Amino acid sequence: MLGFCANEHHSERIARYCVPMRQEDRLGAILALLADHGSVGVVETAERLDTSQATIRRDLQALEEQGLVKRTHGGAVPAGVLYELPMRYRGARQQEEKSRIAELAAGLIDESAATVGLCGGTTTSEVARFLGMRGGLKIVTNALNIAAELALRPAIDLVVTGGTVRTESYELIGPVAERALEGFNLDASFLGVGGVSAAAGVTTHHEVEAQTNRAMILQSARVIVVADGTKVGRRAFARIAEAALVSDLVTDPSADPGELDALRELGVRVHLAD
Numbered sequence: 018m019l020g021f022c023a024n025e026h027h028s029e030r031i032a033r034y035c036v037p038m039r040q041e042d043r044l045g046a047i048l049a050l051l052a053d054h055g056s057v058g059v060v061e062t063a064e065r066l067d068t069s070q071a072t073i074r075r076d077l078q079a080l081e082e083q084g085l086v087k088r089t090h091g092g093a094v095p096a097g098v099l100y101e102l103p104m105r106y107r108g109a110r111q112q113e114e115k116s117r118i119a120e121l122a123a124g125l126i127d128e129s130a131a132t133v134g135l136c137g138g139t140t141t142s143e144v145a146r147f148l149g150m151r152g153g154l155k156i157v158t159n160a161l162n163i164a165a166e167l168a169l170r171p172a173i174d175l176v177v178t179g180g181t182v183r184t185e186s187y188e189l190i191g192p193v194a195e196r197a198l199e200g201f202n203l204d205a206s207f208l209g210v211g212g213v214s215a216a217a218g219v220t221t222h223h224e225v226e227a228q229t230n231r232a233m234i235l236q237s238a239r240v241i242v243v244a245d246g247t248k249v250g251r252r253a254f255a256r257i258a259e260a261a262l263v264s265d266l267v268t269d270p271s272a273d274p275g276e277l278d279a280l281r282e283l284g285v286r287v288h289l290a291d
Contacts, residue, residue, distance in 0.1 A: 038066060043076050048085065051095050058092040114245045114269045117290035119143030122207060122243045122267040123151070125288070130204040131155060134233045135163050137188035138209020140243040142166075149173055157201055159189040159229060176201075183226055190225045195232040206237035208263075211253030213244050215279035218260045220253040227255035239264045246271030260285060 038046070043066055050057050050065075059077070063070045077093045080086040086093040123144050126133060133148065135141050137160035145163045148154060152172025158164055159178040167175050180194030208230060211221045219242055221227050234240045240263050249272035265286045268277075277287050 038068070040076065040079070043068065043072070044080060047073075047076060047080065047093075051086065051093070056089070056092055056094045060091070062092070114271075114290070115140045115143050115243075118243050118245060118267050118269060120147055121288055121290040122241055122265075123147035125241060125265060125267070126151075126154075126205055132157065132201070132203050134158065134198075134201075134203045134206030134237055135160060136206070136208050136230050136233055137163065137186045138243075140245065141207050141209040144207050144243060157198070157203060157233075159194050159198070159233070160187055161189065162187045180229065181225075183223065185223070186226060188226055188229070190223075190229040194229045198229070198232040198236055201236050203233070203237040205239040205241060205264075206233050208234060208240060208242045208257070210242055210244050210248060210257065212248050212251035213242055213260070213263075213266060213280075214250050214252055214276060215260050215283055217252035217256065219257045219263060220251075221255050221257055222253045224255040227257045230257045234258055234262060241265045241267060243267050245269055246273075249273055250276040 046066055047057060047062060050062065059070050059073050063073045066073070077086060077088055080093070081088050081096075084096055087096050119140055126148065132155045135145055135156060135158040141160070142163055145156070145158070145167055148156065149167050149170040152170065155174040155176065156167060157176045157178070158167070159180060161182065164175065164177045167173050178189050178194040178197040180189030180197075181191040182188075183190050208219060210219045213219050221230065234257070242263050242265070244266065246269045249266075249268055260280055260283050263280075263285050265288060266277075266280060267288045267290060270289050270291060272289075281287055
């Protein structure tokens, strides 16, 4: 588990790490800095991530080869607009919070629920692991990584939608996925989001993904949003649904209390994973 220094500020998307980082974690941290600041410098990034400048240069070269950055003299800029981090670089962020949120969220599903939907995302992937250990469920998902993990669980009856693969989130999206989802009745669905607020509702970064996620929640008797506290009060580009369609929000104590109260006034049950 990666640790953070004591002086980490909650409003920063990354902080200086106190232990050596794996390359995948460094690449995710660099992309987060780019998304926040529009550019990174080798010297400053090496200092922030407590590693050598040579290591950062190799990391930037790896990201350039993947088409994610363009190298400049002394640093790098995004290759296009970074609306979100690719899925493979998001797993380590707020990992402890996401695991606690997922455990609490999975516990909301009682024995009366037989069919559960899972959209893509790092926190919903954690929920899938907890549900997979329980078994005895029919799970519908449009996320390839969740499907790959649950396929190894014989106690789970797994249904995977078709659709077009969105590489940033590993989700199957678009008309094929939406038509498949319209044929199901779900007792509950778990939704990972880019942002959730009383005013903007639940939002994500991609408009087609938003439509596919909406198709799932419209077929669900109960909609459970899982989001760490950094996403509460935020809004992303594309709206999935109004907040009133959300049955439950599972988050952590760092979430904005005023925003949580506003969501409660709309009928959303708020659960805090301590």
